[in-house]
Amino acid sequence: MKRSFIRFVGIGGALTLALAATGCTGSSSGSDSAPDQKASITFWGWAPGYEDAVKAFNASHPGIEVTYQTVQPGAKGGYQKMLNAVKAGNAPCLAQVGYETMPSFAAQGALQDVAEHAAPAKSEYQSAAWNSVTLSNAVYGAPVDTGPMALFYNKKLFDSLGLKPPTTWAEYRAAGEKIHASDPKRFISSPYQDYDYAGLAWQAGADWFGVEKDAWKVSMASAENKKVADYWQGLVDKDLISSAPMYDQAWYTGLGNGTIATVVGAVWQAGVIKGGAKEGAGQWAVAPMPQWEKGDKKVGNAGGSATAVLNGCKNTAAAWEFAHWLGTDKDAFGKLIEKASLYPAASDLLYLPQLKADPYFGGQQIYEVFAAATPDVDPEWTWGPLMTSTVTDLNDGLGKAWTGKGTIAQALSHAQDSTVAEMRKQGLAVAP
């Protein structure tokens, strides 16, 4: 606490220095090489397994030399490093960027349009993933993984109470009431924040952002969003939601001992639950996401990332070749599934043998549930240009709402107001 101030004041200068230092290590963005020379591309990322994938690519593509450099995960400093590098003019050609951050990067002029190389590949990807790397007519990179959502539920607990996995949100609430009635220490779920909450809105078609003509549209406080917010608020008011924050030790404990009965989450939650709640082995199962209207098939998405082309990249053809390969090569992606539990954005890879049944989930072939859900992910969702500050504001409000102070609807409208104010302040066009 005490010493951080000087460092902080100096953050701009220190970062510049640090970057000047790293800039020397050859992160220059490709080269206009002579035909007999290798094209060299630098790629920044953090997913485990990327390093091996790069090695495999280099071995099979003699004309291109990709250099992989591990950076901090995006929100933990990686994105800042990338933006600074773009500003300093020594950014790598390629970087791992989450879909939710793509528009923020685009709105900082940090991305490069590679539509000329990328356009023919559109049909190889799920449409929601493809939409996430495009804005207006520009294509800013290649999708790698996605996060289609489903319902993770404690089957043992559900069975013991004679409950079936809910198919609608109304049934989900009823199940929650029954579970809480069986033991006041049991809860149907736990508080959802930022992008996990966004997935719930995504399913309901409750867009947060959009592009209308040449202006941004912000609709976090729309009627559709209010519907989702009020539903979850109802669960909070009836004390059906645990107070254990997601990814906290208390949450893992709850998942393991049956006091938190479900997680409405993306495919990668399988790895999170399995890794964090060992005692729950054999008890958990996966069912399709509950629906707002009986018989509907609507799915949200949470997470997923692209290999983005950063501004200043000179050899965009080679950059695109690698980015496209990373997300579509069967062997490479099979290893990424094993190492990083990534779930493919390319439609052809949804049934890779590495996506197999898991004893943790009672031997259920859970990826079949996700593969079936994938085409139903609403492709219209758009992220905003100031996502970091938007979710910071949202989380401030959501944190309170989930503990019964204020409401989720208030959190959304507060985030809407401050996002619009910030966008106007910076001079971005905001549709009324």
Place this chain on the structure above:
Amino acid sequence: MTHAPAAHRAPARRPATTTPSRRTRETPPGRPRRLGPLLFCAPFVVLFVAMYIAPILYAAYNSLFTIRRSGLGLTAPTEVFAPLDNYARALHDGSFTASLGRVALFGVVQVPLMLGLALALALLIDSKSARGKGFFRLTSFVPYAIPGVSAALVWSFMYSSTSSPLNRLLEPLAVTVPFFDEDVVLWSVANIVTWSWAGYNMIIIYAALQSIPAEVLEAARMDGASALRIAWSIKIPAVRGALVLTTVFSIIGSAQLYNEPAVLQPVSGGSISSAFTPLMSAQSAVAAGNYPYAAAQSVLLAVAVGMVSLIFFKLTRRGDHA
């Protein structure tokens, strides 16, 4: 560091004069003689300027610009020179001014409590009848050796509404401490800070106590002063310098509160917001890519801390002359 004090001291140190005089004979007077000490200072000066002065100036300079974009913002944003915009914005930013008020309240309450505790501990360990001095000195200092973030993580577990062992102990009494209530959470943070830093301050005060001449204490004892009286009339006035120093350190530390609230934030149920302290507020601006605004907040905080420290020094120095 500079030339002058050494020159003043030179006549006092007779025996040493032989060496310099021989050197002046060997090398021509003037320039090289002055360059020597400067060269020795160079590593420090270069690092000091590059790592300390330059970033501060850069931050101050940066704070004079605002970020401008247009349309959908698909091109790089430009920075426009608008010297007062960020400052005006910060002063009208309710969450930033609230964070300043919060750390001020924190400082007013926590600093005297912590230093009172540190002083009491130091006096106890220093007292003649104390046993196991080494043990107590070490154990009260140990929390300081634990990195702030680790300490905050451990405390977040102690406070957590689902796992708090403290509340479990209190269960038979039907009492629960709402560590993360909006009105309580600042004091939950204060508790961690006190736990971490009381021992550190105690050591500084204790070291100052060691420098009190034994004769003075003995004389007081012979005059029949009680241990309490000696502590109040001799020891505390004697460590006044150490108390002023630790107070200024603690004021600065309070203003820069960051680690503890930042670690507790995700489990606080929203009672610790992203702009809970001024540094957290500036950090949010950095995360949002708005460096100039973060720089302006930092400069404002630095000015406020500088002023408070200066006033405090002035007040205590006035006491010296009286």
